[in-house]
Amino acid sequence: MNTAPMQLAAPSGLMSLVLFVVAVGLLALLAGGFWMTSRVKYRESPRPRPEEQPKLPPEGPVHEIRENRDYQEVPKTPKGGRPLTPYELGNVDSKTSEEQKRPRWSSGSSGSFGGGGLGAH
Numbered sequence: 001m002n003t004a005p006m007q008l009a010a011p012s013g014l015m016s017l018v019l020f021v022v023a024v025g026l027l028a029l030l031a032g033g034f035w036m037t038s039r040v041k042y043r044e045s046p047r048p049r050p051e052e053q054p055k056l057p058p059e060g061p062v063h064e065i066r067e068n069r070d071y072q073e074v075p076k077t078p079k080g081g082r083p084l085t086p087y088e089l090g091n092v093d094s095k096t097s098e099e100q101k102r103p104r105w106s107s108g109s110s111g112s113f114g115g116g117g118l119g120a121h
Helices: 004-009 013-043
Strands: 069-071 094-096
Touching: none
Parallel strands: none
Antiparallel strands: 069 094
């Protein structure tokens, strides 16, 4: 009878010790994580007090406004002229459009790629 496989199969105190050391190491990592989180949280600025919270404007809540806008056209570059840089264009201003009817897709088109319709033919 060969005793070597029996000795390998027998419970070893060394394996239990290794598992215990690994478990203690994991617990130390978790405790260190909590400790570092508490240090970071301690350094953060305090939460705002109720009197520092934002208030509604006097005229009440602001609601969304849905409207069509007309934008200024980008100036055309004359033939042979130098193109304008973004700095020369300035801010593009807009104004409320005369036509407030919402634009729709043309009839017969699906409106988007893969929308399931036949598309314009």
